Each structure stands twice: as C-alpha cells, then as structure tokens.
Amino acid sequence: MKITTLLFSFILMMQGVLAQIVPLGQPISTALTDDFNPSVSGNGKTLLYEVIYRNSNKADVMISTQTNGVWSFPQVVAGVNTQTEQLTNGGYFINHAGNIILFHSNRYKGIGGTDIWYTEKNANGAWSAPTNFAKPINSTGNEIDPSMSPDGKFLYFTLLSDKKTPNGLPCGKIMVSERLSSSTWKAPVELPGTINTGCECGGKLLSDNKTFLFSSMRPGGKGGLDFYKSTLNDDGGFTTPINYAFINTPDDDKYISIAAGGSMLYAAAPGKGKDERDIVRCKVPDDMQPEMVKLYQGVLKNAATQTAITGQITVTHIKTGTSMVYRTAADGSYSVPVLTTDDYDMGIFSAAPGFEYLSLHIATSPVKKYEEKNIEFSLKPLTKGVEIPLSALSFKDVTAIDNASQLELNRAKLLLRLNPTISFEIQAYTDQVVTDTVRHTAMDKEVLNQADSTVTYSNDFTKEEARYIYDYLVQNGTSASRLSYKGMGVNPAEQKKKYVLIVK
Incomplete structure (x- = not known):
C-alpha cells in the first residue's frame, strides 16, 4: 500500500x-x-x-x-x-x-x-x-x-x-x-x-x-x-x-x-x-529528541609536518570512569559527541608510537544547546626536549589526587608503555612560593625538637609532587632507569602550577 x-x-x-x-x-x-x-x-x-x-x-x-x-x-x-x-x-x-x-x-x-x-x-x-x-x-x-x-x-x-x-x-x-x-x-x-x-x-x-x-x-x-x-x-x-x-x-x-x-x-x-x-x-x-551533545570535530595532525595522522580519542565520564573510544578516519578526521550534562575527560593519542598525547577537560555546559567545536589536534613527535603537559593533573595535597588526575597519570603510563626506548624527566612547578619564619616558645622548641628559636615553613611541594608522579609510573611498570624527577619551584615566565614530562 x-x-x-x-x-x-x-x-x-x-x-x-x-x-x-x-x-x-x-x-x-x-x-x-x-x-x-x-x-x-x-x-x-x-x-x-x-x-x-x-x-x-x-x-x-x-x-x-x-x-x-x-x-x-x-x-x-x-x-x-x-x-x-x-x-x-x-x-x-x-x-x-x-x-x-x-x-x-x-x-x-x-x-x-x-x-x-x-x-x-x-x-x-x-x-x-x-x-x-x-x-x-x-x-x-x-x-x-x-x-x-x-x-x-x-x-x-x-x-x-x-x-x-x-x-x-x-x-x-x-x-x-x-x-x-x-x-x-x-x-x-x-x-x-x-x-x-x-x-x-x-x-x-x-x-x-x-x-x-x-x-x-x-x-x-x-x-x-x-x-x-x-x-x-x-x-x-x-x-x-x-x-x-x-x-x-x-x-x-x-x-x-x-x-x-x-x-x-x-x-x-x-x-x-x-x-x-x-x-x-x-x-x-x-x-x-535525543539528549543534548557537544560535537567535537576536526583533524589529527603531525605538528612537525602538518600532515594528517590516524589516532584515537578516548572520552571518559569523570565521575564513573566509563569510557568510549573514537578512532579517526583514514584522513585523520574525527567526530566525537560528548553529552553536555556532566564533566568529561578527553585523551588524544596517535595510532603510531613516537608522538606526544593531548588532554582536554570538558566541563558541564551551562547552556543546554547543540554546539560544534572545530579543533585541530597537532601532536609533536617525541624528540629531545619536547615537553608533554600533564594538563589534567592536580594535587589535593602531596599524597592525594582526584579522578581527572588519575586519568592523566594513566595516559602518561600508556605513553611510556607505547614508547619503551624513550626516557623522560618529570618536572613540577608551582604558581608561587611563600615562606614564613615562626618564632617558637620554649614549649614549642621542646615539642618540635628544634634547637633554634625560629622555624621557616614553605609551600613549595614541587619536589614531593614530582616524586609522587615518579613513584606512580614506576609502580605501574615503567623502569626507574627511564625516569628522573625534579621540583622546579616557580617558573618566573608563567607563574602557574603545572606538571610536565620532558623527553631526554
């Protein structure tokens, strides 16, 4: 009919x-x-x-x-x-x-x-x-x-x-x-x-x-x-x-x-x-209608040659840890929908070893409407001196990290596993260092076992944070001989907290 x-x-x-x-x-x-x-x-x-x-x-x-x-x-x-x-x-x-x-x-x-x-x-x-x-x-x-x-x-x-x-x-x-x-x-x-x-x-x-x-x-x-x-x-x-x-x-x-x-x-x-x-x-x-999404689309490229490369993009729901993996097309193009109702984490990797990875945090959208985000992701080859930012990493204190930070360290672990012949230095920076000198009473000195009458405190924990990253990677399969770490204090040019891997 x-x-x-x-x-x-x-x-x-x-x-x-x-x-x-x-x-x-x-x-x-x-x-x-x-x-x-x-x-x-x-x-x-x-x-x-x-x-x-x-x-x-x-x-x-x-x-x-x-x-x-x-x-x-x-x-x-x-x-x-x-x-x-x-x-x-x-x-x-x-x-x-x-x-x-x-x-x-x-x-x-x-x-x-x-x-x-x-x-x-x-x-x-x-x-x-x-x-x-x-x-x-x-x-x-x-x-x-x-x-x-x-x-x-x-x-x-x-x-x-x-x-x-x-x-x-x-x-x-x-x-x-x-x-x-x-x-x-x-x-x-x-x-x-x-x-x-x-x-x-x-x-x-x-x-x-x-x-x-x-x-x-x-x-x-x-x-x-x-x-x-x-x-x-x-x-x-x-x-x-x-x-x-x-x-x-x-x-x-x-x-x-x-x-x-x-x-x-x-x-x-x-x-x-x-x-x-x-x-x-x-x-x-x-x-x-289906639930509202934000559509990320563009091309994955080799930053050195500006030619398209293939790879995959992993989108993870930060609260639950559930992930979806999207592979690029043969021409490097990608199309990734992300729900606007919650926070998500995005990791971008090349299909072949020898490249850095990128991270992107996607926050809950305050405006519930369809959007298209056109982004070209350029991945740098892992040559000496290349800096790979651990951009989603943050510390609650020197011994605790949140879910997004855990995902970032997992990406760093994967990078090292995919590139087993490359060594890295871990560097940690802070936005500012504050020191404070405190004069103690006789009772304070007895409790603190301090011979001097003053103690200087500092909020520079970059060495401890770099060590935390180092320990995590070593405990998860990376040879200690491939890694070193350093607390850098404040970078005067940027004055912000950041954590990076530097190709040796």
Whole structure:
C-alpha cells in the first residue's frame, strides 16, 4: 500500500507537524527518481540515500555533502551498486563520522542469504571495495538493515524471520554484536524483549549513545511498522519504547535518520508523481529528541609536518570512569559527541608510537544547546626536549589526587608503555612560593625538637609532587632507569602550577 501525498499531508497536519515538513528538493530529489532511506552523518553534513530510476527501475545509492546549507549534486557511491534481478542491495547506513557505509546484499562471496557488508573511505576520499563482515555477524540466514554505534563499538542489524507486515515487508529480530578488535566481533545476541516483540527492523543508536530508534509492528501502533524510541540504560537494558507518533503513518514506517543536533529528522515522503518518494526533513518535537551533545570535530595532525595522522580519542565520564573510544578516519578526521550534562575527560593519542598525547577537560555546559567545536589536534613527535603537559593533573595535597588526575597519570603510563626506548624527566612547578619564619616558645622548641628559636615553613611541594608522579609510573611498570624527577619551584615566565614530562 502506498500513501498518497494528500493522505500523508492530512496525517501530518492532524499531528501538528505539517508546517515543519520540508522537502530537500533538487538536487537531492527529482521527478526522475524514487528517493528513500536517507542516512546522515553525525554532523548532518553528509547525506546517503537510495534511488530507483523511474524510467528503468535501476537502483543506486547516492551521496551528497552540505556546505553553507546547500547540498552538493549527488554522486553515485562507486563499487557498491550491483543491483540486478538476481542481486539485491539495501539498508544503506553511513556512520557517525561519515567514513563508513554499511549495507546488506546477497552478492557473490557472501556467507549465505543476505549478508552485512561495509565500505570505508580511504585517505584520498575514495570508497573501498565492499567487504563482508563474515562470521559470526553473517550466517546462512538473512541479515539486513545494519547500523553502527557512534563510537563504532556496537553493530546492530536485523535477522529476518518468516514474518511479514500486512503490506508484505519482511521483519525479524534486532541483533547486536560488540567489537573486540579492528576486525573481530563477538557472536551477535538479540536485544531484549523490551525491543524485540516479533516483527522489528532498522535499529540504530543516535549520537548521544543513549537514544535507540527502530521500527516495530506491535500493539498500539498506527498500522504496519511504526517508529519507536527507547533509551539505552547504563546497565545495557532499554526503557519501554515510545511511539514516534508525530511522524508515523498507517503504512510501514521504516528508515529515518537524526544527526547529532537532535532537532531534525530525515525521512522519505510521497512525492508528486505516482509511486514517487522524496527525501524530506522534519522538526523533532522537544520531548522526542535525543539528549543534548557537544560535537567535537576536526583533524589529527603531525605538528612537525602538518600532515594528517590516524589516532584515537578516548572520552571518559569523570565521575564513573566509563569510557568510549573514537578512532579517526583514514584522513585523520574525527567526530566525537560528548553529552553536555556532566564533566568529561578527553585523551588524544596517535595510532603510531613516537608522538606526544593531548588532554582536554570538558566541563558541564551551562547552556543546554547543540554546539560544534572545530579543533585541530597537532601532536609533536617525541624528540629531545619536547615537553608533554600533564594538563589534567592536580594535587589535593602531596599524597592525594582526584579522578581527572588519575586519568592523566594513566595516559602518561600508556605513553611510556607505547614508547619503551624513550626516557623522560618529570618536572613540577608551582604558581608561587611563600615562606614564613615562626618564632617558637620554649614549649614549642621542646615539642618540635628544634634547637633554634625560629622555624621557616614553605609551600613549595614541587619536589614531593614530582616524586609522587615518579613513584606512580614506576609502580605501574615503567623502569626507574627511564625516569628522573625534579621540583622546579616557580617558573618566573608563567607563574602557574603545572606538571610536565620532558623527553631526554
């Protein structure tokens, strides 16, 4: 069953969102194509979608990028399309960073039935030949509609059953697999009964790493498959799904996409022609939006050559210590969403040894709105004299540090482990040194065992703090022969507290 434009408009009008439906128009949608299954990157600047040419019934997957609010002329994703009467591709999904495309296909050299495949953009911007995820992701059954969590740690897909919607659309149960390494995955498991009730598909985790959208045919819906929203809890469970009533129709509702901003939804809606669909965007009601994030994006570079390098960025919730790891694309670009509701710590490392690391503290945002932070991270090669700031380190006293400081020392420990032939000097500085000379009474002298009548006190604990860092690194596996430490007192040029590693 196809919903006519008039009926679709009436439904949306009754739901109070008609004025917020905006067709993307040309060059994305044209009268010559049936356009559907939009998928946007985290920053909303890359759009992937499927087309069927109405004059030939040939299908393609297209990609477009947005600059200053204008979409570029769509390009075919070369090497992915092999659509024939015998071969089927579909379920295209572009990951958060915009450098990996997932899809399902029954093409040659699969495991069996319809499998999950991927293609990745190289440093020159070209897409690789499609690669089969192989076992244990794929099986002799039919796996469709893949998606990936923003950090790339979890892969979601639908394992088809023999069930279909009244309109004949196949469905099944949504599965998830956890990444073990760059190329290995755990055996998939089905999501709990909160999500899977018998006829589900199209699950995806949004940029807040909490909001889970999927399609389901269950009691209380509007007919066929409806969109639902659930929240992924810290314990791995899901909240009771909420019907995305503002966009659902009596037809099968499948394939929507929401970027990190959270306020705009991309979908396909009936176009002007018969059996024609166009890509549209729609405002998401405030109570249906994912949690607010701040999006950090940019490029990781070699500071000496100003060329892009690959690496990883670890984001850690300071209170709980839970972490997410984001890997850069082949061209060094990164895209990292961070919730605005709490304090986080960010550590930036090169994929190859021989470079410093950087630290960034991300405080709770006082303004609860979506922001994009464009930062170029430049890492210096570890040559003699290079200074590596332990910027998140602070002392409560000379024997106690806070959670953020513990994360900083762990990064320093990792740096030394990754570069086992390099030696370092630990230097500690303070912002000011105050000395005080106190005259003691005879009783004070007896208690303090002081021969003199005066004692001089100082707040310069830089030597003790440097020793604390030294002891921690040695106790955690670094050879003492690679380290030395020094309390530097006040640096007249800066007059601030700081702790650094100096390459010897």
